Amino acid sequence: MNDFAAKTHRRDAGRAENFKNEMYARRSMMRWSDSLWHLSLRTLRRCGEIPFLQWTHESKDFMKEVSVTTPSSPALAATLRALRGETDVHVVAPALDNLWFTRMLALALGVDPIIGALGALAGEVPNVLPPPCATPPSSPPPSRP
């Protein structure tokens, strides 16, 4: 039993050391990169353009990969509509697939509160849920100055 306890202790100590080393390694990486390590690969894939993660989006056709043909167009178009006051959830839905677009919708002023709340939820930042909405989603979008 004592041997087992000692073995367990050594194993835990080893794991703790590994964890500490890993944390330091990650922290030093953050000096030149973004702090994305805590996100899951599923989430990272939603982040779109991140140079060191481009292997996750590798295309068979190199020529296609390097060309910039606005791959996020439907999401971008939906985001722009939301920024201009769009209130139809299903029109904005394509924007909810991109983590960064959703976080922007969650925080941008001028976005319909319900759309903003959906952005906060899809963007995994529920703590910024906007205040109670003043207008129902069926009302016309406010005109921009």
Added chain:
Amino acid sequence: MRDSPILSAAIASLIGTDAGKRVLPTWAAVAPAGWGASLAAALIDAVRTDRCPPWSAAALIGPTSDTAALLTMFEGIARAVRRWSLTTPNDPTAWMDALAPAERDRLLSTLRTHADAATRCLPWLPRPLAADIAEAISNMWEIRNALDAYTAASPVARALHADILAALIQRAGWDHLADLTRLAAASRMDAAWTAVAHLLRDAPNDAVRVVAAAPWDALHADVQATILSATDNDSTSICAAIAFARGVRGDAPPITQATVRAFFAAVTPTVWDTLTEGTQRAWRDALSILDAHLAVRSLGPDPMFLAGATLDDDLIAAVHRHVRDAHAMRLTLFPIAVRYLPIADVPAIVAALPSPPDPVAFVQIVGRHRDMPLALRDWITAHPTPQALAGAITALRAASQSAASAARSAALAAAFAGWSSEEATAFLAALPDNTRAMLHPNADALASALAHPNQQDVFRQALAALAALPPSAALPAFHALDALAAASNLVQRRQAGEELARALRNHGNGFLALVDALADVPRTAILPQPRSAPRAVAVRAIAAADPLAAYRLAHALRKGKSDAVLNALMDAPFDTLTRIWRLLPETLQHAVLGDLDALLRDVAAPGRVDDLAQALQDWGADAPLPLLALRMLIGDSEERRAWGISALARRPDVAAALLPLMHADARMLLEHDVRIAIAGADLPPSRPSTPARRRRR
């Protein structure tokens, strides 16, 4: 907001959609208890179509035998149990009574055999099972999970497991100090604070974990005293940094990664304000992006800290300590969200935003500049429009090279569209030297890296001509040249070459002047010489008209691949198509068109295959265009089909001649274009065929 019926209806309408898949997991963690009970059927369907994680559906619907049946993975069981129990804080195991005995036993027995998952929901398990699991905990991760779970649990749940929790606290080590601190701060348990103080006495350098986990004012007085009294026993100076930050010691400790973290976690605004500007900068510059939220927590949401922070729950909580108003909170955090947008989308999105209340802070945070040079501040103050800010932010992002170079070039082209050379020059002059050098590299450096040894002066002249072009072409072109100079392999060189060709798409002569003066290696990467002299001359002629088309064509000819040729043809100006087609070797032409008989069978009306073939032959020299258009029309790619329609629409006479011979499906597709619809207006209306017929090669 979470109780808003409008939000509830909006989320309900997304169940079963891709957007719902993104929204529901987070909603499951914050939704009112039993929110999904009336939507159970839709949620369960969404689980079956992989549009909702099983645990999310179970959490939203609430504990029932049907929802328990969804939970087959141990991690999902733990999440669902945790969520169910958090909605009944006074009866932590109420979820068990809502399940059929068989399902309840299945969940418990699964958890019993997966300690990692079980520790995540330990406070909400029946006491005997929780005691067994806690006793069997064998590693630091499981202790961490359990401490975290008890931190989130209600006082009732903690009281019911008081002995289990006490044993866990006793087993916690130095690597659990942050978890213990959070538990102590949330539960106000003296035993937890005592354990923290005890561990700190043995390892004072771990005080950094304690002050990072909770604000100084939230720490127990004993813990504070332990840290401040350990300044002389701590070889890492972490306790000294905390004492300095609290104003207890006047001598500054050395600045290291650990002392910086400890300092910003504990510093008071008064102490910070007494530091000289140079000392403040030294501490601030050493602050890691992972710890920036600590500075915000201690000193408030200053743009210089937000510029180095990332948007996460820690930062949101830190800002919330200083900014209570929801409107101001969103205003504060918004620039950080903009910072993470794909650079290619920045120009369009920033230009669509209303002018920010503080444009300088906005650019500072989005551009991740902890220091804002005075000249740049002045320029932003003088140009506070969204379009100008979009240009500034795109330029700063491009200079930071945090995105793929092709995206950076495209973004620069979009952001500086409509700018005059004078405006761009004034903007570049306001940038710090290193940033400006990234956007407008030194001509001598480019010449020595890229030019042919005998063509250095010619290359410099070409660069001078490039600088005189509109900024929407010049800036991405310089950026591409910089990327070309920095490229270390063929793939990077080709990418840079494509960027250059794209940037100079409307400036073919400037493109050729640059390419002609390049050394062999970069020139081959941009415009590989075709092996036959006539083709080489023709490619140059096309480059003068459209560098990108020439780039694609030159590489397609080199590769000899039909797909690459199709891409090159799609990029080429329509009036050069016939010329490009004649450049192609016959074998490549055949490869591009594929099986002609199959193509005709696919697009011809029943019994009109021969007529269609004859009609195409009748076009003689123009034949490649309709043939290519038909080939694209039956392609799998939406982009190619659109190109095929567009190509035929440019020749309404060809379209009018071909339409009566074509299959109804193909006609319907073509008649979406108004020009083709008008050309075929006299024809009888097309009728769709049976769905069984495919327009695929």
